[in-house]
Amino acid sequence: MSTLHTVNKSPFEKSSLDACLSRVGAGANVLLLEDGVYAATKGTAVEPRVKQALDSVKLFVLGPDLMARGLSEDRVIDGISVVDYAGFVDLAAENDKVQAWL
């Protein structure tokens, strides 16, 4: 079953992103939202981990949460798609289920 995984924690404070990425199958979709969006930006200590994940999973980041935090889209790692809430709803509908890594 295709799954949309959601991660809402900063990778610098909590291990949710790693917990998710180490257990998702190839072809999974992962959406970063709330403080999870910090993992989507370039030049961070977790960028290599995120880029490595991009080889096997699709990553998305919630645009409104980026903007709120003063992060423009050009700071997002290449290969990560920025979506709005409509895109989030579409992802939830297109996948067979949604799994939150709280």
Add this chain to the structure above:
Amino acid sequence: MRFAIQVNEGPYQHQASDSAYFFTKTALEKGHEVFRVFFYHDGVNNGSRLTTPPQDDRNIVERWAELGEQHDLDLVVCVAAAQRRGVVDEGEMQRNGKDATNIHPRFRISGLGQLVEAAIQSDRLVVFGD
């Protein structure tokens, strides 16, 4: 498509309720159905009508209630979690000998079975929390 939404955190402390609100609103605008929004853990505090944020801030409780009114949403607060945290309706007030209620009239208090039923009856369960 039919969604069930679970909100695990209270208003203002955490973004979860805001995120759940925008997801729910957008899903409804796109023509999806939202079977139920279930408030659990500290999320039950989203149903307190006594919430009074400063005027320049969003009113999270009223915002849910208005969305509920527009779309005839079933906004359910978990009874067990609500009792622990002092979120009370008329029935709970009488049953537990309390002197007040604080539930917003657009919300209702019910059992955990409502969450499980929502998960069974809906195509997707989307959980927002900490």
Add this chain to the structure above:
Amino acid sequence: MSETIKKFLYLNRKAPYGTIYAWESLEVVLIGAAFDQDVSLAFVDDGVYQLIKDQDTKGIGMKNFSPTYTALGDYEVKKVFVEKESLEERGLTLDDLQHLVWEDEDDDWAEKDSIELVSREEMTALMEDAEVVFSF
């Protein structure tokens, strides 16, 4: 209660007592048992701490809810998956956890282990297989 049977996965990733999530999610499992769904529990990351035996909460004034896990079998909750890597990372083995069993009525009520130790890879497959994932 319902004709639809879905594969439910309760995902437990949080330790007990520090926050209420573990206890209130167990309450959902108990209530949910009445709905006759295909239920699995997954304990990963700090969630494995929920199952440690000999919990004693007298000194912190909270209810010790760990005995409730041993009652899961009576609620027909028989599939409890614990991730091996999560245990190892925390210096734990299966012996540190409570012994959870269920009684098999098709086998003269023999007691069978509920806990199955699975690898991270197997946990991934379990998650992929689930139709509904409850997170708390």
